[in-house]
Amino acid sequence: MNLRELTPQVIGVLVRRGADFAAAEDAVQDALVEAVRSWPDDPPRDAKGWLVTVAWRKFLDAARAETARRRREESAEPPPGPVSGTDDTLQLYFLCAHPSLTPASAVALTLRAVGGLTTRQIAQAYLVPEATMAQRISRAKRTVAGVRFDQPGDVATVLRVLYLVFNEGYSGEVDLAAEAIRLTRQLAAAIDHPEVAGLLALMLLHHARRAARTAPDGSLVPLAEQDRGRWDTALIAEGVGILQTALARDRLGEFQAQAAIAALHADAPTAAETDWVQIVEWYDELARLTDSPVVRLNRAVAVGEADGPRAGLAALAGLDAALPRYAAVAAYLHERDGDVQTAARLYAEAARKAANLAERDHLTRQAARLNSRPGR
Incomplete structure (x- = not known):
């Protein structure tokens, strides 16, 4: 160890x-x-x-x-003697994911106390000065200083924190996606909960596609265009196996539903063979569980693939246009429907709102591709 x-x-x-x-x-x-x-x-x-x-x-x-x-x-000071074999790691998960902490502070504290990373490593991973991260961790520790250690914790909050870590991806010497998987494996070994298994399966299925997500020049490769031969089949098999065991317990949660969608993508030999009808059904389950507008946005894409772009645009119509990625989804559906002019305008709008450089460059190229067509 x-x-x-x-x-x-x-x-x-x-x-x-x-x-x-x-x-x-x-x-x-x-x-x-x-x-x-x-x-x-x-x-x-x-x-x-x-x-x-x-x-x-x-x-x-x-x-x-x-x-x-x-x-x-x-x-x-206790008398000398053997140390108790009790593993308090699970309690530390709950303490670090205390509801009084902001998500950023909870993530930093989890990486420090449970993950064992140094302040410098965490700062480097989040691309912030070490002094800034040290202050964030110090504030978090002060916040939880008076919390009783024996109080039951909220598993859902812990899982949200771990998912935040995973979605940060990686930078510098600390691979946060791999670190999140390691910590979630640790949690799964400590607690028998179908949503913990669901999150682990989701992480593994997403991580299996990592090598194919970017081109050699660092540009994003959309799912439909990825070289599926570069997907990690061992991680996919492990993720599907964990998910099937969790689903068999008939206690469906949002991470299990997300993992089921990821499994359907992973199971398709080609993009054209993706079972979009079943994916829509899983998005319906996920929307029922979360009532999340982001889920409904992703569902609109799936509807567009299953029933055609106009059906996707109809599903999109009731959503707030200010949602992250709304313009990108609308652009894709309008392009599939043949409205190139609207699609180009929306791709350019989406690029201006992009959350990171790689996404912005991808969307800018999509707009340029449509604007360069004859007659434009």
Whole structure:
């Protein structure tokens, strides 16, 4: 077991002994620094026990510096002996996904406390200065400092945080998509819940297509144009197997429904063979579960593929045009319906609203392609 896997367990031990979360996390980080220095020359037999002992001493050293708490902290030191085998990682998930935290803070705290990443690594992954990320993590730790560790957590909130991590993709030396999969596997091993399995399946099915999503020049490759030979069939098989087991429990949730849609895309040998009718049915289930306008936007695309572009435009008509990607979806459906002029205008509008450079460049090229047609 490596240091990153031990981090949440050691934090959990300190919290159960009476340390508040912020102090426990700081003490464990100090202990990890000591481990990096001393383990290569003198590795311990019991890595977790060594870390707990050193981290607890670090915590007490810091606590004793505060005169008002000196006696209480000195009397709190437990007698030497074996460390409890209890894994508190699951409780840390819930603590880091506390509803009082903003999504950005919850993600940063999860990566630090559960993922074991350094502040510098997290800052690099999110392309922000290290000082900015340090402030964000410090505020998050202060927010949860008084939260009781034994209160039940909300699985749905934890899953949303992990999905946020996954959707950040990757940059720098930290691959956040792979990190999210690792953490979700860890959660799935700790809790028997069909939505945890559904999220893991969804991540695996999306991640299986990663190599085919971009061209050598970094430009986006739409799903219909991807080289399916580059998809990771082992990840697809694993994701489908996990999903089938979860669906068999008949406790459908939004992540299972999303994974079912991803599985249908992965199952099609070619884009033309995609079972769009069944995908629409799954979007209907997903809309019933979430009542999300973004789901209805994606459903309009599926309707356009299953029943024709005019049916897709009709499904789009009742949605707010200010929705992210609305203009891009409308452009695609209008192009399929033969209205090239409207499609070109909407692609250009969508490019101006794009959330990232790769998406903006792709949409700009789509607009340019239509505008370069004879007669335009």
